[in-house]
Amino acid sequence: MSPVIEEHARARLITDGPLTRPVPVDLRYDPADERRTVHIGLPDGTDWAFGRDLLERGLRTPIERGDVRVWPCGRTQLIVELHSTDGVEVFQFEIRTLIRFLARTRTQTPAASPDAGGEPRQPSRTTRPDQGAEQARGAQPAHG
Numbered sequence: 001m002s003p004v005i006e007e008h009a010r011a012r013l014i015t016d017g018p019l020t021r022p023v024p025v026d027l028r029y030d031p032a033d034e035r036r037t038v039h040i041g042l043p044d045g046t047d048w049a050f051g052r053d054l055l056e057r058g059l060r061t062p063i064e065r066g067d068v069r070v071w072p073c074g075r076t077q078l079i080v081e082l083h084s085t086d087g088v089e090v091f092q093f094e095i096r097t098l099i100r101f102l103a104r105t106r107t108q109t110p111a112a113s114p115d116a117g118g119e120p121r122q123p124s125r126t127t128r129p130d131q132g133a134e135q136a137r138g139a140q141p142a143h144g
Contacts, residue, residue, distance in 0.1 A: 002031040002108045007101050011080075014090040025091070027101045031108040035121045038105065040080070042089070048082055050123035052105060055080075055098060066123040084125050 007027045012020040026041035029052065036052045050068050057063045058070025058078060067083040078093045 005029045005031075005101070005104050005108060007097075007104070009093070009097050009101070011091040011093050014079075014092055020092065023091070027098075029101075029105040029108070031105070036105075037121050038101075040091075045127050046084075047126050048123060049121070049126070051121040052102065054123075056102060059095060059098065067125070068123040082125070 005028065009025050009027055010022045011025050013023045014020050023043050025043070026039070028039040028041065030037070037049050038052045038055060040048045042048070048068065050065065054063060054065050054068060054070055055078075058080075059072060062069070062071035064070075069079075069081040069083075071079050072095070073079045073092065076095055078095050078098055080091045080093060082089045082091075
């Protein structure tokens with residue numbers, strides 16, 4: 001069994017105000033998941049899961065799948081826009097961070113996978129159980 005790839009990264013939360021703020025995010029990939037799913041864990045305990053191909057394609061061209069939109073912003077930034085019933089969160093990532101993470105995921109992906117021609121994963125949003133109690137104690141959500 002291949003190890004799960006986790007990378008702690010920083011993104012900038014884009015808000016309506018004049019300033020953005022850095023937020024820690026967790027990037028995660030489990031090679032045992034046949035759907036080639038990546039996860040972005042946000043500081044408020046929310047976990048977004050979607051097909052790795054969405055990030056890969058978003059590095060080159062705007063793409064949208066379900067509640068997630070991804071597009072390049074200049075040569076060094078990538079925008080990830082997440083829609084939920086709570087509103088919209090927009091994050092700006094350094095492209096080199098995501099390229100490094102995606103390269104690590106490719107080294108752990110089996111060469112011939114049964115899902116190679118299957119449907120890409122639809123984005124999903126969940127709350128991580130380990131973060132729910134922290135949120136209830138008054139931790140600030142990542143919403144701008």
